[in-house]
Amino acid sequence: MRPEHIWNLTRFLLTTGALFGVWLLFSPSLEPFSLGAGLIGSVLLGALTYKEFIAQHDASLGSFMPHPQWLVVFLGVLIFYLYQSSWKMLGAILTGRANPRIVHFRTRLRSDLARMVLSNSITFTPGTITLDLNDDHLTVHWFFCNTSHAKLAGETVKGRMEQHLRKVWL
Amino acid sequence: MMLVREILALLFFASAVVFGIGGVVGLFRFPDPYSRLQAGSLAGTTAVVSVFFGALLLAPNWAIAARIIVIIVFFLISAPTGAHIVARFTWNSGLDPWRPPLQKRSGPDEDTDETERPRRRR
Known part of the structure; x- marks a missing residue:
């Protein structure tokens, strides 16, 4: 894999993870249907918006991941x-x-x-x-x-x- | 324990009322958009955040408290951004900031500088 692809994948996974975390917080149920719907929604939104959430030129985790x-x-x-x-x-x-x-x-x-x-x-x-x-x-x-x-x-x-x-x- | 929390929450709600009224008074008292934004956005933000803190103190369990904290963080991001957008358009439209009369100034009294002329873009 080329570095750009790895970076794209990292950005996509981080965005999806953040969205899914918010979903878990606001829908306090752990039923399979709720989890599945949240996961599908997070993946879709993450795929659509990861370019907006984390800019490509921010090529280091320290510039957007807080301590x-x-x-x-x-x-x-x-x-x-x-x-x-x-x-x-x-x-x-x-x-x-x-x-x-x-x-x-x-x-x-x-x-x-x-x-x-x-x-x-x-x-x-x-x-x-x-x-x-x-x-x-x-x-x-x-x-x-x-x-x-x-x-x-x-x-x-x-x-x-x-x-x-x-x-x-x- | 519950009583202490309720009293603290009431204090937060009361301060929210004070800040809210202050913001509205400032909104009508100051003459130009920048100063009005200063009063309106700052006091408004503090008022809403105070209400959230009061609600946080009264939260029945940790799940609801965590949600209130997330709402506070979102509000802390969105409120100044809204004020900034209005201020930015005012600045780009080339408006001079208001200068209060001399006897009401809190800083140095030099008034002859021409360095603050706004940019004329259009």
């Missing part, structure tokens, strides 16, 4: 940031004090999935929304801007999330 222990840590950090930023946002809504700016910076993360998760997480942190993600270049609307220094702005907005994400994905 589970660090993923849990990251989710905890994310929830903490979510509440912290919501309190800050409530204060800004009540007082009307803000300094909205648009800042640009770059990220050190290499895989597509990790960058997507980073830009999603930035939308959670204190008053920031990712406007654009272009390769490693992020454009962010920052509601409580306190600097016009691009590198400093990047470090402040990304916070510790990027460091945590680097442990989860490549």
Whole structure:
């Protein structure tokens, strides 16, 4: 077998496995009919969508398979940031004090999935929304801007999330 | 034990109400799409996640708790993506971000930079 075929098969099997896992979770019965229907559906959907789920150029497992222990840590950090930023946002809504700016910076993360998760997480942190993600270049609307220094702005907005994400994905 | 869980769940539901109201107030109070998205999406996400956490505390068994966790993860992926898509279209349409009046600014007061002019694509 050529490497591309092995990679295609790996992607197909991973997608099917993930879909079947979700099916098992949401249909809590272990009857043969339920299992068979889930398996057929997972295989069909996996065959149709594995090219979308895992891009061909992500040719390493580390770029999309998370390290589970660090993923849990990251989710905890994310929830903490979510509440912290919501309190800050409530204060800004009540007082009307803000300094909205648009800042640009770059990220050190290499895989597509990790960058997507980073830009999603930035939308959670204190008053920031990712406007654009272009390769490693992020454009962010920052509601409580306190600097016009691009590198400093990047470090402040990304916070510790990027460091945590680097442990989860490549 | 059940009572403690119920009290904690009620606290989560109450905070969901507070965040939800805050989000709606922010939505009407701020003048431009970016700031409205900030208030609406962030407070809205926190409100819904709080409701899910309350439900997680009241979950009768592990199977239902696992499903709620999966729903939370899906919601954490989809909610900021929706806000990002709206913000991205606003940005691509070339809209300047709103600047609050000087006495209401929380950061440095320089206001003469021309570096933030939006790109004009169309």
